[in-house]
Amino acid sequence: MKHLLSLTHPIQLVGGLTIWSIWFVAIYGGLSVACAVAPPDPLRDMWTGINLAVGLATLGAMALLLLLSWAAVLAARRTSVRRECYFGNVSAGIYLFSAGATLFVGYPVIFLPPCL
């Protein structure tokens, strides 16, 4: 198990996108449930509790992914095994992409109301 958590293990190739997927399902599912259960006043703009929650989730997921990306770069630099270096670097790239994807998908919370 400890081996799997190493940032140079190939399982990390899917780590970033798995986090992104969980975040994506959570914000879409959460938004749908929140709009069904407790929709804000339709006259309100984007400054609602739902947008705030989605925004915070976005920033949190992005920060985590950036951190993991940097950690994967460091892990790849530390190892002398070529295979581990390869998987560390590719994983770092995918973590970085996932961080960017999180921001890109989540940023509309700053200009769109949640349930209209």
Add this chain to the structure above:
Amino acid sequence: MSDIKDATLTPEVQRLHKGMQEVWGNPKGLRALTVVNHTTVGLRFMVTGAIFFLIGGLLAMLIRTQLAFPDNNFMSPEVYNQVFTMHGTVMMFLFAIPILEGLAIYMIPKMLGARDLVCPRLTAFGYFCYLFGGIILFSSLILEMAPASGWFMYTPLSSGEYSPGPGSDFWLLGITFVEISALSAGVELVVSILRTRTQGMALHKMPLFAWYILAMALMIVVGFPPLILGSILLELERATGMPFFDVAGGGDPVLWAHLFWLFGHPEVYIIFLPGAGIVSTLIPVFAGRPIVGYGWVVAAIIIMGFVSFGLWVHHMFTLGIPQLALAFFSAASMLVAIPTAIQIFVWLSTLWLGRPRMTLPMLWIVGFLVIFVLGGLTGVMLALVPFNWQVHDTHFVVAHMHYVLVGGMLFPLMAGLYYWLPQVSGRMPSERLGKWSFWLIFLGFNVTFLVMHWTGLLGMRRRVFTYDTAMGWDIYNLISSVGGFIMSAGVALLILDIALHFRFGKKAPQNPWGADTLEWAMPKPPTPYNFVSLPKVETRHPLWEEPELSRTIYEGQHGLANIEHGRRETWGSDALTGKLRETIHLPSNSWWPLFSSLALAVVCISLLVRVYWVAALAALVAVVLLLRWSWENGAHPKVAPDATLEPSEPPLHFHTMNGPGVWTMSVSHLANGSLYLSLLFGWFYLWTVAPEWQMPESSPLSMPLLVLAGAALTLGAFVLSKLVRRLRRRNDVGLGGGMYLIGVLGVLQSALIGIVIWQAELAPIESAHDATLLVALVYVLIHALLGAILCLLQGLRVGYGFVSAEMPMEPVVVLRLWHYNLVVYWTLFVAIWVMPTLLGGAS
């Protein structure tokens, strides 16, 4: 080098080849139906897929004939609806996926230096399910009762009220049957790529094509179950009246759209990825240099595989979803352009830095690049919500889809066909006929579909069977139809070329294109055992770096060059490093796959004609046949009469605790888990969204009985875990008795779930709530029964001596199932009892 078949072999090596031929060779006559060899079954998949392609193409020509002129009466609206539905269905389900799977089944073991896939009988079973499912589905067209609701079968149009005939049933049952085939291929391709690479081929050294197929196979495993679930629910609604998609009964038709597109969008990438894999394989060969940025391509494949699951709602932009949610999916849809662009730049860079040779396969690759980039650009346009609203359901979308699918799949497939044809036939393709065919198809395609963008922008809806001349669409439709017929002429020429090829093609040299991968290191046409000896490969370009490899393999100078034991064997290697771990003993030819799929075909037909007692009987027969098939496994004397090994060889896989069976079970649970999560999604979706959903004040399910059933399951899983831990220490004391005990606990759990269902007095016809509960409980009941039966059989197998401390693999496989059951049962308990009880009747 000259053909390795011309090499002079020592008598000993000749005997080795002869022995291999005897053990691996295909029988003739009726027994050809028992063949499980991946080369033969892969070819069968591809030939069957090609036949369905011609049928789908014929249907397309009927559509274009009808639309060529305004107010045309060539077909009635009813027939037109059937034709366009079947065109889409045949092309997507009976051509694109199966032919690509066939290519993967044929090619993957050859590229990885293996002798076969890890579950050869499953390969054959998958083929028969595909064949029978395809025939059943296609027969509906001949019987003039084909589905007519479009290839995505939107409810309520496809529901009983608006499609009362058997057309939708043909689609739902036939497609589900075909999808068994896709899933079985998906599971075994994943395990084969991870566990049967030749010695030394680490994960980051395997050919890029294998990465693409790995991603495709995993996407099939995760992506197809939502549609299987949707099809089961819709068929249940049509057959029994359970209102999953009926608003009045507490259902919601939009649930179908979600389940379909959860499958449908990844499906586009499932089709594209193998095509891109062909491109990534051919471009380095014809550029004469390694691909630029192997790691970038791997990253792009993985990103594409994941992100494609986050786009499904972009097919539903007009369904009334909140703007913010639309923005999420619009952004995700644009994101997928990044991994696509990475691959295109990698291919262009490789061509730029190499010395490209403009051969026939490369012509198709260039055609691919042009068409696919155009399709990708309109894809980004469609990702923008306002534009999407404007062109939704118009011919613009039809044109975009064909640019992406024909460009992304058909053109690379043709490139691959011409590239690998010498490997299959031992002959070179005809450049002249091939080029004529290419130009006709390329021009015909663009004339048809480029113009169709304008037709769509002018407002022509898809699926309209005719149009008034006042609309101004006449000339565009006529041009598209002419283009379609030009394309057909190209396909006809292609067929002629292939037919002549096998008779008149020039003899191919050993490695005609100067390729780097192992499929060119074997005799042509390939022997049924692929390689007489299995080489150690530690490079991405084995034939470039060791040109003599073909000869040394053929001369039996590498591993597993022994056939006196009479077993079919291939290496089992570490998923990550490629180090040898075990010798995988592969099963040989068998009737079980054919008989099992025949029984399932009877189930399918009986459900179609609604003779349910025959369906139940046939289902029982299918289960018995499948269990009987599983009985001949591992150390069963029929499959392993001789378990001796050379001292230098790793152990036979059933002597280990991590053989391919364990991996196969784990990957199967990915598919199973995807189905279960789709079911949970359906439950929560209807609960929160369906306007008429009725959640009762208190749960109709008995909590004590549910907890007791869960306790039996938990205890069984605990005891099984303990037995497996003992086996790891080579201790099999009490193994047989323990297995029987766990089996009894499984039976107890099943009985208790049965009582819960009986006591609940559910009304599944009246309410979607009760119908969903019933489906969920039946799902766990089936799993409980399966867990019980497998444990009881394990007890028997211990008695027969097939399972012991020396042969400990099978209980580990069964433990995977029990762990899965444990997670599913308790999460379901929370979803269907705890949460409704805590939240009360809030809906």
